[in-house]
Amino acid sequence: MAKKTVATLQTGKNDGRSYSKVIKMVKSPKTGAYIFNEEMVPNEAVKDFFKN
Template identity: 50%
Template structure:
């Protein structure tokens, strides 16, 4: 199944237009960290971190 996803993203610059971003946030209650990760277009990567 993973092979199909990789093959689909590689068509016509598909994978070159996307990037995986990971944001770490600290929880206020107990001081632990939570991670949020997404696959977004390169143009909207900075918007993801500004939220």
């Protein structure tokens, strides 16, 4: 059987839930096409990520 991959983001029991994967759509200045920026940010910083 194939092995499952395990997320290495968790250092404790509840630490993994304190992060969220956020995706923002940004228009490229070179081509004009849309690109997607993906990041793992703490839950407290999600609103700040989308403000910029």
